[in-house]
Amino acid sequence: MILFEQFNSEIVVNLIYILAAMLFIFGLKMLGSPETARRGNLVSASGMFLAVVVTLLDQSIIDFSFILIGVCIGSLIGFFAATRVKMTAMPEMVALFNGFGGIASLLVGSSEYLVGFDPNSALLIAIYLTVLIGGVTFSGSLIAWGKLSEIISGKPFLYKGQQIVNALLLGFILLSGLEMIFFQGLFTENQFQILGIICLLAFTLGILFVIPIGGADMPVVIALLNSFSGLAACAAGFVILNNVLIVSGALVGASGLILTNIMCKAMNRSLANVLFSGFGAVTDTATGETADQGEVRPVNTADAYLILEAASSVLIVPGYGMAVAQAQHSVRELGELLEANGAEVKYAIHPVAGRMPGHMNVLLAEANVSYDVLVEPEDVNPIMETVDVCMVIGANDVVNPDAKENEGSPIYGMPIIETDRAKTVFVLKRSMASGFAGIQNPLFFKSNTRMLFGDAKESVSNLVAEFKG
């Protein structure tokens, strides 16, 4: 009878885990449209709640006091982080959370390893992978967080013999894996030693993996580490033989990989190039040769107003510079005034416009810009000739025509928003300094381009004042 009850409860628990996994899947599906996305998030959260509650009913849990401590501390930190974080700082927060996911899986794997279960090589492989991926995710994410919040220099960090160091490190990691799984005590005295060594090697790998990558490429790195945090959870699922961990870990892993791929495509670079080339470290040579491009044509606010006033279609192309200048609210106000004036206003957002995938959309949504006027480059490029005025605000490399025209350019081949084909282009810019990638931009010298120099927020506010006055 007791056996029957246990058998029964195990089935119920597993069915509830499957239900939780289904809720995650439905939640992600509902994220397919902004209308259902918020409910989707709640569906996903209820899946998590179910999974946690049914786990707490497990008979192997005999003491709840430590769980309570952990849950309370974690909830408190999570609550404050989520409610206080500025939207401009979302990349930092996601980077940090990637790391937390990694270290949590590492700790679960370590704990399983050290309790002395019946050692079999399949479980040992799972534990090894959990600790390795979790450790790399943790230290790599901390470095990415440091670079994003500018605690560490965002410059690519390259040194001589880098490849030799990396190869040696990978060799040691492989060896330590063999020691843990097969030799079991050939080089080390006990489980603590080998586990400690693997943790240390994983942390080192994470650091050496992210530190050479420049700040401008961090969006790709966060997306990749997002994927890793899922894979770590997935590996932990094989350690504790739990299907819900495997399903959700795989979903997160796939999501991160897709985003990584989108970001790489948006920059026309391979993942290997992003990870290993230290882009931006050598672009000084590229800027030197583009000295003579002609002259720029500045425009003042009053003339810009007259052109905008007559425009029937306006395309705003925001870049991260707009968010730095905190200009998004003024931009939204200007957009509304233009619409009231009878113009059609759209915002063209390049995938790498912000500091993480979709970042610019969130910043504009925060400024109350309706999401249906946010469009992608492939939507607007074919109809660019019909656009009366393009306003480039704080963007640079993503509107650089060199990407199409100049085969010698470092960004040649990168998909851009082809603003140079619009009837008139306003570029709002502080000065003539070059962009993130340190490359000159011929757009500034085209005959249909007018430069509106000054602080983006101030310039837009002045335009707003002209419309109101």
Add this chain to the structure above:
Amino acid sequence: METQLTLLFFVLVLSIFLGFELISKVPSTLHTPLMSGANAISGITLVGALLASGSGFVSQPLSVLLGTAAVTFATINVVGGYLVTNRMLSMFKKKKAE
């Protein structure tokens, strides 16, 4: 044991395919909430952490300590991830038709 592992592998492969199908339908405008939501989902490792943390300090002190640390980190992800995603998604509004 072997059949269970094989089954779990099967689940893994199917989930990866499903993940690619689902995520490629998420519009680029929602990619940041997708990532913070993924943070929350990767906090599912909390399930394993709870089991370790509750295994009894007297018999398994090390497991409990590691597990409790894991519970803390995973809870930050779950609570913080879902809350911040909700906060972001609540900002996505469509202008009402005039």
